[in-house]
Amino acid sequence: MSSRIITALLPVLGIAWILDLPARLGMVVITEQYLATVLGVAVLAGFLAAPRNGLWRWPDVAFGVLAMSGWLWLAWNYEGWLLTAHIRGPEKWVPALIAIAGTVEATRRNCGLVLAVLGLIFMAYGFLGWLGPGIFEGAYLRPARYLLYIYSDSNGVPGLVLNVAANQILGFVVFGVVLTAVGGSDAMTRLAMALMGHRRGGPAKVAILASSLFGTLSGSTVANVMSTGVVTIPMMKRAGFPSRHAAAIEAVASNGGQIAPPVMGATAFVIAEFLQVGYADVVVAAFLPAAFYYYLLYRQVDRFAAAHGIMGEPRENLPRVGGALAGAWPLIAPLGVLIWFLFVLGYSPGKAALYSAISALALNLIRTPREMLSLRFFADILARSGRTLIPVILVSAVAGIVIGTINVTGLGFALTLALGKIAAAGGVLALLAATATLAIILGVGMPTTGVYVVISVLLAPALVQAGVAQMSAHLFIFYFGLLSMLTPPVAIASYAAASIAGSDMWQTGVTGIKLAITAYLLPFVFALNPALVWQGTWHEIAVSVATVGVAGFLLAEVLANPRAYGGRVRRLGAGVLALAIGATTAVIPPASTAALIIAILGVVAAIFIARREGTHTDGALRLKPEGNTE
Structure with missing residues (x-):
């Protein structure tokens, strides 16, 4: 029952804050005080939601209460500490250490080991980054200063993402x-x-x-x-x-x-x-x-x-x-x-x-x-x-650790410089491919929001510097963080669905990739052609929509119908043609005459194929409802 009350307290605090109840009651509450309070409650709720059993039960709960107290201590003292930021005594850094340690442990229990370890890696870099090699050498920070920056600064945990x-x-x-x-x-x-x-x-x-x-x-x-x-x-x-x-x-x-x-x-x-x-x-x-x-x-x-x-x-x-x-x-x-x-x-x-x-x-x-x-x-x-x-809430807190560390150590500048060299050597396409791969790999053990925050802070500046529009760069990262849910070997969404269907998990994952092929290919197109995210003239948007739409129309037949276009070679050729049409506006400016001609020819071909589909029935084979379902 106590766990249910603590858990329910989270939305109660949020509703009160969003509806401005403190101000209506004449109370002055700083945003960081509210964020620290919410995080403290979330940490304790996280411990109670994923408890240890046996003799460890009560020490475990005590650790959760201590971690919550560390964040409530920050909320209680935040206004006064604004005037004494230069003082970094144990009355500040000891609660900070307990609060952050409890947050990482609660994150491990509720969000997985990968995200918790990632938070610890960035914390280690914050303390020891000044020993890093070459361009990855971070700024030297006294341990108390770094810890309190992560704990209480608006660029740290109680910051934008939280x-x-x-x-x-x-x-x-x-x-x-x-x-x-x-x-x-x-x-x-x-x-x-x-x-x-x-x-x-x-x-x-x-x-x-x-x-x-x-x-x-x-x-x-x-x-x-x-x-x-x-x-x-x-x-x-x-x-x-x-x-x-x-x-x-x-x-x-x-x-x-x-x-x-x-x-x-x-x-x-x-x-x-x-x-x-x-x-x-x-x-x-x-x-x-x-x-x-x-x-x-x-x-x-x-x-x-x-x-x-x-x-x-x-x-x-x-x-x-x-x-x-x-x-x-x-x-x-x-x-x-x-x-x-x-x-x-x-x-x-x-x-x-x-x-x-x-x-x-x-x-x-x-x-x-x-x-x-x-x-x-x-x-x-x-x-x-x-x-x-x-x-x-816990994912957002760890994201604050990552962002705070990058800001205070100068790691973001170093990564942008390194990735800029990759883009110069291999081109923007190589940089996009590296970003997509990293997002999918990180997404294996992290929620989508966590993947997006980490990758966008690390790589988005390099993408923008390489010439990708800001909105396109961030949506690109978002898409590939999301695709980790469908990409084997750890395709969590596909495997959850496979457990309901009683199907082979690997085959389900591979089929999911085929069905979601647009999400793997389209981000590369809109990264190089921002007209697909409504950043362009109506002419550019129309041509872009036409080429991508025709490509999807053709590609769906190739992927879904094993007898499409009469044979394996012709089917492969149709698939290559579909991909080429879809990539047109990523290679050729959408405002060009060549792009317009390709779009018109593609639309005409799609209309012809659609009419053929309407006059030919390709449904001789019907699968048995409950027979060979694999």
Whole structure:
């Protein structure tokens, strides 16, 4: 019970702060004081959420209480310490050491070993970086000065990333939990069934729509898979999709929820803060890449279904569209409120999300007043919100260690210099490839936000210096951090879906890569052609959209239909042609005549192929519903 209360305290503190309750009560609270308090509670909640058993139980809890006390000590003394920053006595650095040690341990338990070790590596560099070789020699800092910089400076742990997590992300976590509690998830599934269930390969298209919408409610790919996959994966298998395909479709669709506007994953808020732009700017920039991501996935599913004769569900077995829309108001109305506050009135994302959550609760009060007046109902919302927030807050704290160390030691300048040499030797493409590889490798054991923060701080300046537009550089890093969820050997999203489908995990991971091929290729194009993130003239954007769209159209047939284009050689040639068309605007300026001609010819060819598909049936083979599913 005590664990549940501590966990629920996290969203309570955040809601009070976002709604300006301290100021309304005449209290003066500095932002860093609030952040230190939230982090202290999150650390203790992290210990309680992942406890040791047996004799270690109470010493373990005591360590969590001490770590929380270290952060509360900072919050209590922060205002006075602003005037005595030059004094670094044990009354400061001893609580700092305990607080940071507890934070790293709580992170290890709730977010994995990799992120905790990464935090310790950067801490070690902060203390010993002055012994580093060559350009990696860091500035010498007295241990107490470095420790207190990480502990209390606004460029350290209580800095930008933790501020985003404890304000904007917190608001959206509460919003997502409330939407689920008032029936938004069920309404979303019924709506997806009504709209897509009757189409060719209908269950898979239901999975795509439902999982993309569920990204609105959940910032976690795995949570998305486990929530919608238990419904959609069995449906796909019954329709005739092989187990590995059913699992991979769900994993890829769920992973895309974090890049799908208008409500993207937690990382989008961090991008906005890093670039000092509005959240709406990030949403607009992400729109076309996300649209292509889901377009290629949808078309691959459609062509696979056509090749294997997989039909949709009979309409009489599905909800009617009108009824599903009428019953979807617990999802649609709060989203409309969110968009109004966020994009029309210009409210901060966290406050807009909270007001939308309040509107969802108010609407549900009309429908089920008895349930809404239950104390248990609200307690469950707060507890579930807090449990979701624990890893988010802890990841943000470790990100603060990384950013603070890079700032105070000069490591960022050294890395930019080294990567600049790589770009000079191998070109910007080599630098992009190195960045993508590093993001995927780091993503094996880290949440997407953690990967993005680390890679963007280390590598984004070098990408920008090499000529990549700022927004393109940060979205590039975001995409490849996200792709670690789908990339074997540790494809967490694919493996979670495979466990539901009962499929081979490696085969599911490989199938997921094929289905998500757009996400692996498109970032290289928009890194070299910012028109795909809405940074260009309408002519440049139109040509870019046409070439990438045609490439996706052709590539989906090649990947999904083993008999596409009549043979292996012709199929390979079509694949190479599709990639060449898609890469056109990365090589040739999109405003050039050559790019326009390629776009027009590509569109004409796509129209011709689409007409041929409409007059030829390639569905002689139909897989057995429950037979050879592998």
